[in-house]
Amino acid sequence: xxxxxxxxxxxxxxxxxxxxxxxxxxxxxxxxxxxxxxxxxxxxxxxxxxxxxxxxxxxxxxxxxxxxxxxxxxxxxxxxxxxxxxxxxxxxxxxxxxxxxxxxxxxxxxxxxxxxxxxxxxxxxxxxxxxxxxxxxxxxxxxxxxxxxxxxxxxxxxxxxxxxxxxxxxxxxxxxxxxxxxxxxxxxxxxxxxxxxxxxxxxxxxxxxxxxxxxxxxxxxxxxxxxxxxxxxxxxxxxxxxxxxxxxxxxx
Amino acid sequence: xxxxxxxxxxxxxxxxxxxxxxxxxxxxxxxxxxxxxxxxxxxxxxxxxxxxxxxxxxxxxxxxxxxxxxxxxxxxxxxxxxxxxxxxxxxxxxxxxxxxxxxxxxxxxxxxxxxxxxxxxxxxxxxxxxxxxxxxxxxxxxxxxxxxxxxxxxxxxxxxxxxxxxxxxxxxxxxxxxxxxxxxxxxxxxxxxxxxxxxxxxxxxxxxxxxxxxxxxxx
Numbered sequence: 001x002x003x004x005x006x007x008x009x010x011x012x013x014x015x016x017x018x019x020x021x022x023x024x025x026x027x028x029x030x031x032x033x034x035x036x037x038x039x040x041x042x043x044x045x046x047x048x049x050x051x052x053x054x055x056x057x058x059x060x061x062x063x064x065x066x067x068x069x070x071x072x073x074x075x076x077x078x079x080x081x082x083x084x085x086x087x088x089x090x091x092x093x094x095x096x097x098x099x100x101x102x103x104x105x106x107x108x109x110x111x112x113x114x115x116x117x118x119x120x121x122x123x124x125x126x127x128x129x130x131x132x133x134x135x136x137x138x139x140x141x142x143x144x145x146x147x148x149x150x151x152x153x154x155x156x157x158x159x160x161x162x163x164x165x166x167x168x169x170x171x172x173x174x175x176x177x178x179x180x181x182x183x184x185x186x187x188x189x190x191x192x193x194x195x196x197x198x199x200x201x202x203x204x205x206x207x208x209x210x211x212x213x214x215x216x217x218x219x220x221x222x223x224x225x226x227x228x229x230x231x232x233x234x235x236x237x238x239x240x241x242x243x244x245x246x247x248x249x250x251x252x
Numbered sequence: 253x254x255x256x257x258x259x260x261x262x263x264x265x266x267x268x269x270x271x272x273x274x275x276x277x278x279x280x281x282x283x284x285x286x287x288x289x290x291x292x293x294x295x296x297x298x299x300x301x302x303x304x305x306x307x308x309x310x311x312x313x314x315x316x317x318x319x320x321x322x323x324x325x326x327x328x329x330x331x332x333x334x335x336x337x338x339x340x341x342x343x344x345x346x347x348x349x350x351x352x353x354x355x356x357x358x359x360x361x362x363x364x365x366x367x368x369x370x371x372x373x374x375x376x377x378x379x380x381x382x383x384x385x386x387x388x389x390x391x392x393x394x395x396x397x398x399x400x401x402x403x404x405x406x407x408x409x410x411x412x413x414x415x416x417x418x419x420x421x422x423x424x425x426x427x428x429x430x431x432x433x434x435x436x437x438x439x440x441x442x443x444x445x446x447x448x449x450x451x452x453x454x455x456x457x458x459x460x461x462x463x464x465x466x467x468x469x470x471x
Binding site for chain 1: 260364365366391394395397400401402405432441444445446447449450451452454455
């Protein structure tokens with residue numbers, strides 16, 4: 001973890017000027033991407049350009065899809081190749097990339113860092129240096145939109161699992177990223193809450209990349225990648241990709 | 253759980269600056285010890301209750317919970333002092349502690365965590381000279397508060413899982429078998445949280461080192 005405030009930057013590190021040359025039309029590009037942890041190869045040979053609004057990523061446990069998701073906002077910098085978001089390199093322009101790509105984790109408990117709901121939603125805005133007045137307005141707006149307005153002052157740990165995931169998502173959406181990566185957002189949820197999150201995902205304006213085991217979450221998606229053994233083995237529309245995934249799993 | 257005690261109300265007490273409330277709390281502690289009479293302690297207790305219940309309009313349960321948490325301490329103080337000196341001294345000492353605990357509860361219940369943390373950050377400001385970042389100290393405190401209930405929950409879950417497999421939920425052995433898995437979970441969670449902080453812009457800075465371990469749950 002690197003916690004630094006603007007103005008307290010290490011010498012020689014990236015300086016985000018706020019006017020990096022970002023080209024939204026380019027989407028997310030992976031160029032010859034591979035990643036290994038020590039000797040273990042997690043991903044290899046990935047060349048893709050993701051410009052579709054709704055992209056799904058499926059694959060078995062240990063297939064490398066969580067690492068794939070983490071490549072897209074620079075949480076993991078590939079050991080081979082480059083990942084570009086709107087033309088910005090996740091290795092050298094990570095700060096600008098993170099502003100463009102929000103990330104929702106599987107376990108909201110790991111993602112909620114403040115004791116109360118409203119404070120937590122405001123956290124990302126504080127990091128972005130958004131003035132207090134505007135913060136208050138934007139936090140209230142997001143809480144109202146996702147049915148958490150009545151919980152603004154509540155302790156986050158008293159929320160239900162579904163509400164915690166909503167809070168985690170609200171904390172990302174309030175930052176208005178251009179794209180959002182969801183890493184198994186419904187795995188810990190019951191059917192009702194999973195449906196709610198699915199509807200929420202379907203409704204956001206941003207480009208969305210969803211890593212999931214819940215195949216019906218991908219209905220209406222534009223493109224689905226099947227990851228297996230660190231490679232993208234199928235890249236198609238949902239019905240075809242899901243069928244390929246089922247066939248792949250049936251063989252084991 | 254003595255956490256997340258903030259009780260939202262629109263009272264004068266709630267609106268007072270957090271720094272002032274903490275200062276008054278400190279002053280009260282000094283005064284209670286400087287005026288060691290039963291009457292002073294009684295008046296102070298009445299005052300704290302009046303401010304907490306009438307002015308700040310806190311539910312009785314909020315203060316009662318705090319008093320309950322220290323009831324055995326109070327009883328022990330009372331008995332020990334009664335045996336070594338007299339009942340009057342015992343009552344006085346117990347009353348003084350109760351007053352301070354309740355006063356602290358009133359401050360906690362009427363002050364948001366971030367206001368409290370802001371005071372700490374202001375107090376830490378001079379430490380900037382030796383390279384401490386007050387904002388980081390503040391975040392650390394906030395996160396410690398936030399994660400205590402999470403850890404308690406994880407520990408409960410581990411104990412439950414062991415009880416379900418016939419383990420004893422109490423005793424030194426249970427403590428030992430709880431601590432190791434809890435530690436593993438805490439380290440894993442610390443890693444997850446640091447990723448989440450990065451993703452939410454906490455770093456605001458340099459390119460990350462290439463990540464080697466711990467490996468993410470590639471599920």
